[in-house]
Amino acid sequence: ALQLGPRKKPRSTDPLVHHGRHFGRAIHALCNIHALINNGIIRMGERSEEPEDAFTPQELREHSIFLALLKSVPGLEERLMSSESEDEIHALAAYLQKGASSARSDDTKSLKSAIVDCLTPPGEPLIPPIARNVKTGRGFHHEITGGLLCPAGVDWADKEIKEKLATGELTVAGDQWPIFLYASYQYDESDPWKGLLHSSLVIKAFKHIFTSPSSVDKEAKATRSGNARIHGMTRVTPASIAYSATQARFALSSSSVFNRSDTVTDSERFYNSILELLDEPEEAVEVDSLLSWWNQQIFPNYAANSRPVTANSALAKIKAKR
DNA sequence: CATTTTGAACCGTCAGAGTC
């Protein structure tokens, strides 16, 4: 019989890819998910009898990420438990990794041009102009992007410093935080928390990624739902803030390839250094107020007196929508 | 109800870096 053209194969991708996207954006962006899962399973299994202090702080941190992964991906725990071979588990991890990676590259791609709008004053001209789809000329080669990327405490106005940053004679490590993280792009040496992670640029990057690109400067004229809604996200997470800042930082830079183990951009260290601060127990008070400020900015309708959203209440909302 | 707008997800291709 005749085959009338290529049948649209349904071949829907595994839902794990979809959840992997959210995991990367909001829970942990730069990690080897296969290792995360393997180590997590071992700790849940054969090492479960060991006392807490048998684990390094590193391992404990990894384990809490693993638990967050299980919690955020419905059905994952069951699928892992019913896996019978190493290969099967590897395949599940690969789906998640694929989601996280493609979400990240989609975000870098879309922020690459969108960031230009954030830098352009509403008035009109950006001088000198920045190309929307090309990165050369950004970073320390440009007055504006260079000024934003310049580490807090380093004087961008100093001609010599400017020169050395441009040539690469002076390099900036990931844990030297750029001035664009601070509100009004001002750093107060006597109060390092002042304005930290309160900048409009990071907020804009966050909105672009999580709410929707159009919600950045307009009142969300939402048509299609954004990432936060799709994944039932109603509160910001420390990782989602770090992720937005990392994406913004990369968009400002002149590097064209996002590579977490590249020492020039040093994105992984930057990301982790922010996460580390936000996880620091001694900073809990400051971090709490930072998070509630963010929630107020991003999710005003959920802020304050709303109960934490449980899986059940989220489900109820979804059902009510239908 | 048809059209338009919006944005997430996806696809095929390509180039750079590393490996054998």
Next chain:
DNA sequence: GACTCTGACGGTTCAAAATG
């Protein structure tokens, strides 16, 4: 030099909502 792996990039598909 052939091969592989990763991510960028342009373009496309699909669904939801607004608009006509």
